[in-house]
Amino acid sequence: MKIYDFQLGPIETNVYVILPDSGTGAIAVDAAEGAEEQLGDFLKKNGRSLTALLVTHAHWDHVWDARRLRDNLGAKIYAHADSAPFMEVDGAQDKYMFDSRRLESAHIDMRLSDGDVLDIDGVKIKCLSVPGHMDGSMAYVLEDESPKKAFVGDLLFEEGVGRWDLPTGDFSKLEKSIREKIYTLPEDTVLLPGHGPFTTVGRERSSNPYVRP
C-alpha cells in the first residue's frame, strides 16, 4: 500500500490517505479543512474512490470536512463512540473556534471501541482507545505492514505530546495511553501524528521528554 500525507487547514493538520495495493478504494485518516477538495482531486487522478474516513479524534481541526467527505465523496465515517457528542451535534465545538464559523455535524457510521479490528479494502486496521488528549481519541495500527504503522492523532508527537488542558483532556490518562498502548508496540513501528513529522516508538521511548517508558 501507499500512504500520502496532506497538511491542511489553519494549523497544518496531517490528513493521510491510504491507497491499498489492489482495488479502487482509498482510506482517509482525519478530515481537516480543505480535505474534500484536495482528496477529491487526488483520488480522481488515481482512479480511486473514498471508502472510509478514520477519525483519530473529534477536534475541529481533524473533522472539519468530515461531513463533506461522507456526503460528497461517499466515505463511511469510523470513530470512537465517545466522539459522538463532539461530532454529531451542531455547534458542539463553537467555543473552541478561532472565528464565528460553525463546525458541521457529521454522522458516525461505525462506532468503534478499543481492540476492534477492521478490514477495509483488504487493509487490516487495529483500533486502540487512547484517551488523554480528548475523550474518544483513537490510534489506528496497520498490523500487516512491515514495519507496522500507527496513526496516533494528537496523542503523541515527535518529542512531544498533545495538549491535555482542553475539555476531557487529562495528563494521567494521556500518559497511561502512551505507556500502555503505544510504547508496547514494536520499537520500529512508525508513528504518524496529527501534526508535524513522523517518528517511531523506539525514538519516543528513548527521548520523549513528557512520557518516559
Ligand SMILES: [Zn+2]
Ligand atoms: Zn486535537
Ligand SMILES: [Zn+2]
Ligand atoms: Zn490537532
